[in-house]
Amino acid sequence: MSHLFYQGRGRKPVLEQARGVYIWDKDGRRYLDGSSGAMVCNIGHSNPNVLAAMQRQMEKATFGYRLHFETEASETLAARLSALMPEGLSKVFFVSGGSEAVESAMKLARQHALATGQPERWKIFSRAPSYHGCTLGALAVTSYTPLTKPFEPMMQAMPKVPAPRAYLDGLDPADPETGRHYADMLDAAIEAEGPETVAAFIVEPVGGASTGALVPPAGYMERVREICTRHGVLLILDEVMTGAGRTGRFLGCEHWGTRPDIVVMSKGLGAGYAPLGAMIVDEKLVDPVLDAGGFAHGFTYAGNPLACAAGLGVLDELARQDLCTNAQTMGEALMARLHGLMQKHELIGDVRGKGLLTAFELMADRVTKAPLPAHLNAHQRLVDLAYERGLIVYSRRTRDGTEGDHILVCPPLILEPAHLDEIVEGLDASLTALAEDLAPALRG
Numbered sequence: 001m002s003h004l005f006y007q008g009r010g011r012k013p014v015l016e017q018a019r020g021v022y023i024w025d026k027d028g029r030r031y032l033d034g035s036s037g038a039m040v041c042n043i044g045h046s047n048p049n050v051l052a053a054m055q056r057q058m059e060k061a062t063f064g065y066r067l068h069f070e071t072e073a074s075e076t077l078a079a080r081l082s083a084l085m086p087e088g089l090s091k092v093f094f095v096s097g098g099s100e101a102v103e104s105a106m107k108l109a110r111q112h113a114l115a116t117g118q119p120e121r122w123k124i125f126s127r128a129p130s131y132h133g134c135t136l137g138a139l140a141v142t143s144y145t146p147l148t149k150p151f152e153p154m155m156q157a158m159p160k161v162p163a164p165r166a167y168l169d170g171l172d173p174a175d176p177e178t179g180r181h182y183a184d185m186l187d188a189a190i191e192a193e194g195p196e197t198v199a200a201f202i203v204e205p206v207g208g209a210s211t212g213a214l215v216p217p218a219g220y221m222e223r224v225r226e227i228c229t230r231h232g233v234l235l236i237l238d239e240v241m242t243g244a245g246r247t248g249r250f251l252g253c254e255h256w257g258t259r260p261d262i263v264v265m266s267k268g269l270g271a272g273y274a275p276l277g278a279m280i281v282d283e284k285l286v287d288p289v290l291d292a293g294g295f296a297h298g299f300t301y302a303g304n305p306l307a308c309a310a311g312l313g314v315l316d317e318l319a320r321q322d323l324c325t326n327a328q329t330m331g332e333a334l335m336a337r338l339h340g341l342m343q344k345h346e347l348i349g350d351v352r353g354k355g356l357l358t359a360f361e362l363m364a365d366r367v368t369k370a371p372l373p374a375h376l377n378a379h380q381r382l383v384d385l386a387y388e389r390g391l392i393v394y395s396r397r398t399r400d401g402t403e404g405d406h407i408l409v410c411p412p413l414i415l416e417p418a419h420l421d422e423i424v425e426g427l428d429a430s431l432t433a434l435a436e437d438l439a440p441a442l443r444g
């Protein structure tokens, strides 16, 4: 009997060890980590240089309370991160995870409004669907029915605009008119809500768990920036999944040259070595808040030196191995192979992604975009079939979380061509098995 519980009752194999892109369980079975856990382990497992950096820090101190001491590790990591940000984003606030980072950004946007004499600004716009975390604040800007619905009475409703899912709406993602079309929905919604009541818009540069590697259409990010600026609305980029090289650049927003007001990061920053997240803020926003009495927010483990030492080790490895470039080149190769799988497997209705944040969507009909019947639970069946073949991929429902199936394929950025072959072979065999498995239900 296990004393643990998470989402369900299913027991999982016991993890014994993890190295590079592989994980072994207690029975000696090997798995290729094709999702980097939950898009976390960007530099691979058990990197010896990161372990050594953590060991050195451990021998000095594992904890220093942020209101009593600064630490070299947190100071250095803050400086290193700010050097990797767009110009002016130079103030760093550490947390232990993505939801904490999002909560922090929401609260900073609110406190900035108060500090600058705009007390009526408190609403945070976001997109539907989206995922920004599971604490009640982050959940209020999340749009994903199974996770949000039970808690609606406990949350402050926040306004949402449609995510730019051009592939579902039959629009050309390469046409700048498409980007303008979706961004203008934000403009209209802010106007309808009253711009003077809106503090911020939070967006994932490339959609993650809820939309499955949704790449914005041409012109979208540029127009979003312009709309936010025009309305005095802060642009918060949720780079929890896209940050730390995942999309082939250090930040996802670099693909479009978007300059955010606030960036939040986590997953790939600690890369599975330590719970670590960060909010990186335009220096112009921070001073008024500090002048008005300080930021009324903070977590006990903020700036934990061991976590920051891990983060520094991760940044060193990203640079030393030039992993952003590898994510870009291997990402292109992976996308080409996923398109190849789409030609062979009718169940695949769409392939999308940027760098090594890639996904495909299963559909009953790729022309009409009709999803598979939800009760078939096709995404979970595919994950299970891949698991049986020693391949880990990550799946979710798409389209508001009640139907539609996407599979995220997001291996560590240290991926080599032989690993790519192994992933594609595993997916190919699993898709064949899934088609056989679903055939009776789809025929009937």
Ligand code: PMP
Residues within 6 Å of the ligand: 038, 097, 098, 099, 100, 102, 131, 132, 133, 134, 204, 208, 209, 238, 239, 240, 241, 266, 267
């Ligand atoms: N934002 C995004 C874009 C995410 O993908 C996630 C995690 N999937 C979060 C926030 C929340 O992060 P955490 O689970 O570390 O709280």
